[in-house]
Amino acid sequence: MLAEKYADRIQKVFAKYPDKRSAVMPMLYIAQEEYGWVSPDGLREVAEICELDPTQVKSIAGFYTMYSEHPKGKYWLQVCTDLACALRGADEFYGQLKETLGVDDGGTTADGMFTVEHVMCLGACDRAPMLQCNFHFHENLDMDKMNALIAQWRAEAGK
């Protein structure tokens, strides 16, 4: 249960705002961290913690793209293919990445390791091609660097 396990963090979040509703976004992040995605249990618990209706929480989770309403691979790779990156080779890079992992846009590898998807500008357009892995930035990439990262992540996961 989130309320017990993350009691300290939840208290700190509540201390920021004059009302509990404002805490819904930080709480959804906590739920996602715990369950790997915003699961039905996570939604229900967040609603209880923030004293909101579960359908309201669900619509908020659905509005924002960083909350995942489906389970993702262990490493969630979000490649920017927005205009400024596309001008610097992001489409080609993303194509090669998908080929290397053998998945389509939005897909997850059979071993559950990687989910890949294209996203809009991430605020690193001068360092394209770039991606975000579980919300951490990796910039100035090429396929050599990418293969090394993939190997490193596989080693970390023991796969």
Add this chain to the structure above:
Amino acid sequence: MAEKQYPNIIYREKDVPDIRRYEVYAAHDGYAAFKKALGMEPKAVIEEVKASNLRGRGGAGFSAGMKWSFIPQSEPVKYVVVNADESETGTFKDRQIMENNPHQLIEGALICAWAIQAKAVYIYLRGEYMDVAAQLDARIAEAYANGWLGENIQGSGWSCDMFTHLGAGAYICGEESALLESLEGKLGQPRVRPPFPAQKGGGLYGEPTVVNNVETLANVPWIMRNGAAEYKKIGTEGSTGTKVFCLSGHVAKPGNYELPFGVTIRALIYELGGGISGGRQIKGLLPSGGSGPVIRFDGNDDPRLDTPMTYEDFQKLGSILGSASFIVMDETVDMAWVASRITKFFKHESCGKCTPCREGTYWLDKTLDRIMDGTARPGDVDLINNVARNMQGMTLCALGDFAANPILHTIKNFPEDFKARMGAGD
């Protein structure tokens, strides 16, 4: 060629490495401006910022001091909200401020908070800047530890708190009223105005609120330390101070360049930015990411490249300076493709609250898809023009205009790129 020296007001880490650290910032005039402001009447602080003619760096270029002066002092609870949503393609300047010179943002926001007597400051960062927010939280903690935040700040009798808040991936939350909704834990959809954020009923939790961009507030400590008169010596009459130009696309050296307003486009792209990649010719420039009209250039000798970079001069070029997110495109770029990319972005980011934007972006995208895949029908360009014109000025927030402008201007400025894709008869 020796690089010309320009003043660094924002990116002070260029002159003072490690200025991100509290001790270093404090040793280099850090918080001196806030201390000075605390010794002044809040009203006098607003007057000084107004006199500097500091204009908002988030895109619209509205006078910061004027905005602060709209806050009704009679209201007991007021807020400052820092817009660190930075989601426009080609924009990556605020992140560098928060990473490398965070205390200057904190100090600027504090001066604003004192000037309007705010109860708290919220810094709204796009969710993808999670790591940046974690660092910023540590800097804010340093400011508390050194008595710049919290209860009875520096014995002034005034108390103020500062918090970060993470968005979660929605471009529309950069629009100030959507941002406030999001901060209140609701869907990030723009509000009907009036009331405006500065008014009772229009701001955060219904209280009068100043919303300013990160870069705007990061200018404030310098202004308070050196005075409005000194600030106005930098830049031009209508565009005072420096501006961060985010340079991306087909240039040899992309990155952030802080320059006084009035430096030419040519100096930015060809001297600082190392010119067009591969020695090719320039074809177009998007000066405000995807949301401003594209400017046409006929190669590297186009005299219009000597235009000074100011709000005024970019209007004369038929565009806007906006957030100064310069996406440079060389001669190989197909402007129909650019229009289609931008349109896909806005279709994806339209919050759906009003019909002209929701439906308009859908139809623009659909029609551009036809043009791109070679199945364009006669009249499709006219259709696009019609749909886009019916969006302009008809929507609840400026995203509708943002979505209409780029297409209208790519078609107007690069008709040949569209003609090439249209079948016979159009």
